[in-house]
Amino acid sequence: MSLQNTCKVDQNIKSPPQCPVDHEAYGVYDPQLAYTNTLLSAIAYSDTPTKCMNSIVPDGNFELIHAVGRRCEDLFLFEYEECYAYTAISHTLKIIVLAYRGTTTTYGNKQLYDEIVSILTTPKTSFITGGEVQYYFKQAYDKLFPCVRNSIEEIVQQNPDYDVVITGHSLGGAIASLSAASLIYTGVVRKTKLSLYTFGMPRVGDKEYAINHDRIVNNSWRVVHGRDIVAHLPTCNLLFGCRVTANGPYHHRTEIFYKADPMTISSTYIQCEGNEDDLCSDGLVTKNWCVPGEDLDDCIDYHKVYFGIPVGTYCNEKDSRRKRSATERSRMWDNFSSDECKRINITKGSTVNAATEACKIQESFLILITLLIFEKAMI
Template identity: 35%
Template sequence: MAVTAFSPVPEKCIKDVFADGVLIGQYTVQCDDNVNNTCSGFLAASASAKAIIMSFRGTHGHGELGQEFIDTLTQPPIDFIAGGKVNPFFSNAFNKLWNAGMKDAFLSYKNRHTDYSLWITGHSLGAAMAAIAGGTITKLGYFAPEKITLYTFGEPRVGNKDYAAAMDRLLPIVYRVIHHHDMVPHLPLKGMLGYFHHKSEVWYNNDMKRGDPYIVCAEDEGAKCSDSESELIWSDHDVYFGANIHFALNGCKKL
């Protein structure tokens, strides 16, 4: 579902994965002053899984990537509703999407399906927004924390140590999945402006083929996981479990 957020027609992939899956809504906003930089996400649901699915799209183009980098270097982290401080670009991107209809649709649907769980996911920038979504929704009491599962892929460092501690307190089911030499989870650099990862990391020190082993670091910035890797490359960020950002453009029947 993380890669599905890159598709202009996510309902195709949703139906391929969940026979009874429904698209609640897809939301796209201008991320910053550059009209070409957009952020996007969708809400879906499955009655058989009894779950609401919230997915956020990753970085869209080099212009957006450049703006993320500039904002990180020139703007200090800002206060986060759940505690600590977070990257201003990530926070503003999430809030713009959240207030562009996503929040209202989410609350309306979850109030009609009180027995559902919530699955939140995203890749890259989408992973950062997914983490902020999880912390926000839990802090505001919209969902019981034990009914929320947060899975992110290639998540950059989102906030400082106080933010990481707040996330660790609020959300018991969190997995930051990292592919081998993926460089993005190492950005911003650990400690720069206070940036620090929350737990828990799942590191695949391999090609992520079916059945490949992985290491779980249940603490913040686990030394035995990707922090132990010195060789960092961009290509490992583009592909997770054999799927790249183009994988779901016309559905997920390849699964």
């Protein structure tokens, strides 16, 4: 309650020098930019990213630059590929884009099962900015980031006045969170030039990571649609909730909460300043969990669709001529090494990654909820 300490109460920072200063004030949330970033996140799931981008965001004159991919399974029990990100640029908007794709079911839910088992059995690990993060998110970030950083660094050097926008849906949002903090912390991008938009992002790390992220990434928007269940996983302390977290999972700022459905650009939203705020989605889900057989399917459906866009399948639905099975191999994955990340140039018509039926995971979420409910306070 000190007048000299400008931190938020929820930040729980006792040392005033650790608080953001006036010239580091948070940016302003832009619903139109959030909608555009939802489309950019959808492109990360596409088989034909250039074609998809030209189809759904033609006015921005976006040009895809690099695709980055690598196998990213954590446990030997699960083998799958296609952890993926892309970089792009719009000279019209003077924007550099980094978009990560989220979990897919291309390999029969293997990636989802790998995430579940890893989160439940592997302790969190330290991150460069301070605090600890979920090990699965960190190892996926580690496997892609060297190539991602090289791509962003190269594009920023060529276009130093451009803003950098980082985005991702679901798992893609978690990796985007780590990348945004790292790019600023290591001096690749100035904090005044970077914005982060995530959609249905799970809790990435503990409270220390969240507070450090708040301090480093000023223009950070964690968009949540209604009762999206993924935004509340991994769970906070099951006994005491999100306010008494110890070293349990904790969200960073700033939540933009769209309660109503359908969710549109013109929909009313709430901007919550607290990291875990009952005025936003915590009041709907964390204190009132989605129940199998009652409303769990609805909670999953909220995760699938943002601004009316079925993020994981949107590009494939737009290109109805390109249909393939959930186990069919991507057509460009032979270009990526399984041992190290690889950055390839994306040319017009290239096929890069496969993301079919990315959000059809109701059955798997039943398993996820069951496991998490019986977990301890949290790893």
